[in-house]
Amino acid sequence: MTVRAMLTCAGLIVALTFTALNSLAQDEALDGEALYTERGCIYCHGPAGREPALPDYPKLDGQNEDYLVQQMKDIKSRARDNGYVGMMQPAVLNVSDEEFAAIAAYLAAQ
Template sequence: MAKILTGALLTFCFASQSVLSAEKAPAKAALCQACHGPAGAKPIMDVYPKLNGQNKAYLVTILKSYRSGERSGGQSAVMTAQAKMLTDEDIEALSSYYASQP
């Protein structure tokens, strides 16, 4: 019985992982993918970070700080312009999506 339950639990865990990674990209993910690549995993330049697997709270915080103009340096001019096009709901959706990507 324990083997069956363990097998069922492992199957559920692996199935949950594939569902998360198969999550459909939010509409505004195209803004991110232009520089950070598909699923945020293959940036077009080394100076651009990978977004896949990042902590959701971190992504929310960083996008909001770009949007408000609080963050400066590096690619902040580009990111500020991009983030100004995002609503709080967009930021939540994008952050959830990228955090769930393997």
């Protein structure tokens, strides 16, 4: 195999790897969108986290992904127990860490 052919193959492998990783990230965001609706987040925080039902509810779109995950975990564990989070605690009780991550990825991408 010539050097040129090897470099072409290596370039193709790198391109396919990045395409696959990007596809995985998009799948996570799509799953997050479905979970956001299925878990009822949409009812208080609005479509894509942009239009909360009440002025005191936070807008979630475009927030930092790690921040969102930590807030959801803190609400679930009751480490955060202020404001309206008492209403949210039952909603997040059966949400897994993986689901938190998918929802956060979706919201951060908005």
